[in-house]
Amino acid sequence: MSNPTNPYAPDEPASVIFAEKTWLQGCVLNSVAYGTQFALFVGCASLLWQRTTAPNRVRNRLFMAYVCVMFGLGTVAMVSNAAFVQFAFITNRDYPGGPAAVENDFFAAPIDEGGNVAFVIQCWLADALLIWRYTVIYRGSRVPAWIVALWPSLILLGSIVTGVLWSIQISATSLHVHASQVVNWTIPFLSLTISLNILVTLAIVIRIQIYRLRLTRILGKHHASSYTGVVAMIVESAAIYSAFAIIVLVTFTINSSVLNIFLQAMSQVQTCTTLLIIYRVAQGRAWMTNTSDTIMSTLNAGTSGGSRARTMRLARAHLASGDDMLPHTYVLDTMTKEGQSTTQYSRELSGSSTDVQKAEIAVEVVQEMA
Template identity: 25%
Template sequence: MIPSSYNVTFGAPFFAFEPPALQRARSRPMAAKDPSYSPVGVSAHDLQAERACFYGVLLATLAYGALSMLYIQLIQVLLARPKRGQSFWALIAYSSSLFPLATLAIAAVFKFSEMSYIENRNYPGGPYAFYRAYSSDYVNVLGEVSGTVFPWVADILMLSRLFVVWNHKWWILPCPVVVYVAKLAISIPLLIALIRQYDMGWVSRLSSFGISYYSLTMAFNIYVTAMICLRLHTMRSKLEAVAGKLHASFYTSGITIFVESGGFFTLWITVYVIVRSRGNFVQDIFLLPYLFTLGITRMLVVLRMAQDRAWSRDLVTAADRGVLEWQISSTHSVPLHDIPSSAAMATYNHKSLPRKFQDDQLV
C-alpha cells in the first residue's frame, strides 16, 4: 500500500511515485543546498582529502584504460613479428609483468573505494578515517604490494635504455643504480607503514618514508631523462649526416626524445613532490594515478622497441662511427647483411621449384 503523502502518477503499464523529501527538494532552487546533509563529524581537511582521492581515482581509471590499450597494441605487434628471439621474449616477460601488477592495483583501488564510500559510508570520520583504520585489510594490502613492486620492474627498463643509448658505457650506470637500490630499500618500510596506519609507531614515520621514497624516485627519473635527452640531442646531427634528415627524424624528433626518455612521468613525479612538500591536498590527485602514468611511459618505450622504432645499439654505433650499416625505413630497421643479393635470390627461387624442374636449365 502506498502512503497517501506520496505523489502517485499512474501510467499505462506502470506508475511512479515520489517520496515527500524528493518533493520538497524539487520545490527548492538548486543553489539552496541543505547543510544538514553534509557529513557529520568530518573536518574540512578530511573533506578536501576525500575529494582529492575521488578525483585521483577518476584519473587513475583513465590512466589504466590508456595502459590497457597500449598493452593490447603491444601484444598485437609482438605476435605479428616474424622473428622471435631473445628480445621478443624479453619484451613479453617485461610487459606481462607490468600489466598484471597494474591490474591488481586498480582492482584494489576500486574495491577499497567501494568499501569506503558505499559499504561503510557512515564510518566515524568518513572514508579517510576508514582507510587509516582498515589499511591492513587484505584488499588494501594487495594494492599496496602491487604498487610497491610495480616500480621495481618498471625502472629496470630505463636503466637498460640508458645503457643502450650511451653505447654500453659503464660509467653512466653507477649513479642511477645506487639511487634505484636506495629507492628499493626505502620502499619496504614505506610499504609496512602504509598497511599499518593503525600503529602510531609506523604512522609517525610514514611521512619521512614517503618524502624519502618519492624524492629518490624524482631524482632517479630526472637523471635518466636528462642523460637520455642529452645523448639523443648530441647524436642528432651525427645520425642526420649518416642517414639523412628524413630517416633521422624518426629517431631524433622532439616527441621521440620525450617518449624515449620517459619525460612524461618525470614531469608527473616532479609536480607531485613539489605539491607534497607544500602540504597541498592536491597531492592525492597526483598520487593515485602515479603508478599508471609510470606504466604508460614505460609501455610506450616498449612499444617502440617492439616496432623496431627505438634506438638500438647498432643504430647508436652507426651514429657514433659515422658508418651506416643499417637500411632504415619509415617503419623499421633491417640489417643490410640480411638483404640477399640477386644471385642468392635466383638460387633460392631455383631451389624452391619442384624437384623435377630443378634439373632443367633455363636458356
Template identity: 30%
Template sequence: MDANQNLPLERSWYIGNTIFAILYGVELCMFFLSSYFLWKSKSDNSRKFYIIYGAILTILITIAMSCNLFFGQMMWIEHRDVDGGPVAYFGENVQAWYNVFGTAADITADILSNALMLYRCYVFWGSSSPWAVVFPGLLFLSSAVMGLISTVQSARADFFAAVNLVIPWLVLTLTFNVVTTCMIAFRLVSVGRGLRQILGKERAEVYTGVVAILIESALPFTLLGIGYVITYVRNDPEALAFASIWGCFVSLSPQAIILRVSLGAGWTKQTISQYGTDTPFEFSAASRSNGTALQTIADSRTGKESAGGSGSTSTFPVFSRKQDTTTSLVDIV
C-alpha cells in the same frame, strides 16, 4: 575536521582514481598493440623479453588499480556512515590488506620501470661512457631497497613507526628519474644534431624528434613524480590525485617505450652499435650508398624510397644489401 574540510581530500582521490582508470585503458591498448607487433617481428630475443615484461607490468598495475577501486568502494559505499566519514575510514584502514597489496604492486612496478630506464640509459651511454650509468645504478638500488622497506612499513604500524620512510623513497626514485631523464634527453638532442645533417630533418625526426625525447626519456613520468613529491611534502590534498596518476605512469611510460621499439622507432643496442651515439656522425661511403636501418624506418613512414636504391622498404626485418644479411632494429643482445 568537519565534512566540508574533508571534501578536498575526497575529490582529489576520486579524480585521481578516475584518471587512473582512463590511463589504464590506454596502457592496455598499448600493451596489446606492442605485443602484436613484437609477435609478428623476427626478433625472437627482444619479443620474448618485452612481451613478458609488458605482461608483468600490466598485471601489477591491474592489481594496483583494483585495490584502489575496492578501497574506494569500502570507503564511500560500504562504510560511508562511520564516525568521521569516509576520510576517517581511510585513515583507520590504510594498513588494510587490500591497500598494502595495491601499494606493493605499484612499488614493484616502479622498480621494474626504473630497471628498464637504467637499461635504456645504458643503451645510450654504455658504448662510449659505461661509467656514466654507475651513479644511476646506485640510485636505482637505493630506491628499490627503500621502496621495499616502505611497503613493509605500510603493513606494520610498529615498523619504524617514528620514521616516515615514504619521503626518502620518493626522493630517491624521483632523483633517479630526473637523472636518467636528463641523460637520455641530452643524448637524443646531441644525436639529433648529427642525424639531421646526415639524414635530413624528416628522417631524423623519427628517432630524435619531440615525441621521441618525451617517450624515450620518460619525461611525463618524471614531471608527475616531481608534482607528487611537492604536494606530498606540503601535505596538500592534491597529493592523492598525483599519487594515482603517477602510479599509473609507472606502467604507462615503459609501455610507450616498448611500443616504439615494436614499431621499429625505438633506439636499441643494435642501432647504437651500428651507428653509435657520438657526434658528429661519420657514415662510410658504403653505408651511404646502400642505405641504413634508420633511413629504412624513416622512409617507411614518409613514403620515400631508401637511398640505397630501388625496391620496397620494410620495418621488420631490415635487409642489408651489402652483406645480404638480415637484422632487426628490435634485437637486444
C-alpha cells in the same frame, strides 16, 4: 559545518570535503590511465607476437613476459584502488573524519595492501627498464659503460631497500607518521624512485639532443628525426612519467590534498610509459645498441661526396649496422634532384610489409644510381 545553500551537504569542514573530492577524482584518473595501459598492453603483445623471428625470439619473449607482468601488476593495483575507494566511501561512510580519513588510516587493510605491494614492484621493474634504455643510449660514449650504469643502479638499490621498508611500515600503520615513529619511509622511497626517473630522463634527453643537433647541422632538420625527434625523446626518456612524478613529489612535500588525485594513478602512468618504450622497440624504431654507431656512420657519410655518392654511403652505413630504419627520404631526394622517376620506387615501398624489405629496396636503388 552545515551548508545553508545545500541542506543535503555533509556537515564537514571544507578541507575534508575537498580531500574526499580528490580521492574520487584520483580513482577516476586511475581508471582512465588503466584503460590506456590496457590498450598499450594489447598493442605491445600483438606486435611482439607478430614480429618474433629467429634472431629476436629470446628478446621478444623476455619483452612479452615483462609486459604481461607489468600489466598484471597494474591490474592488481587498479582493482585494489577501486575496492579501497568503495571501502572508504560506502562500507565505512560514517567513520570519524569521513572517507578521506579512512583512506589515510587504513593503509594496512588487506584490500589496500595488495595494491601497495604491486605499486612498489611496478616501480622497481619500470626503473630497471629505464636504466637499461639509458645504458643503451649512452653506449659508445667516452665514459666507461660501468660508470654510466653505476649511479642509477645505486639509486635503484636504494629504492628497493626503502620500498621494502615502506611496504613493511604501511602494513602496520597509516601512510602518515605517528609521533612515535622516527622515519616515514614513504618520503625516502618516493624521493628515490622519482629522482631516479627525473635524472635519467634528463640524461637521455641531453644525449639524444646532442645527436639531434649534430645530425641537423650536417644533414638538415628533415633528416634528423628517426631517433632524435621530439617523440623519440619523450618516449625513450619516460618524460611523461617524470612530469607526473614531479607533481606527486611537490604535492606530497607541501601536504596538499591534490596529491590524492595523482598518487592513485602513479603506477598506471609509469606502466604506460614503459609499455610505450617496449612498443617502440618492437616497431624497430627505438634506440638500440648499434644506433649510436649508425648515427656516427651517417654523420661521416653525410660530410663527404656528392649527392648520389652520399646517399649510397648513407644507405650502406645503415645496412651494415643492421638498422631496420634506412633513410628512404635520401633516396627519394636524390632521385628527384637527378631527374629520375620515383614512381616505381615509391610503389615498391608501399607494397613492402616490413622495414627490412624497404631497406633492401632502398639499397638496390642506391646501388643502381651509383
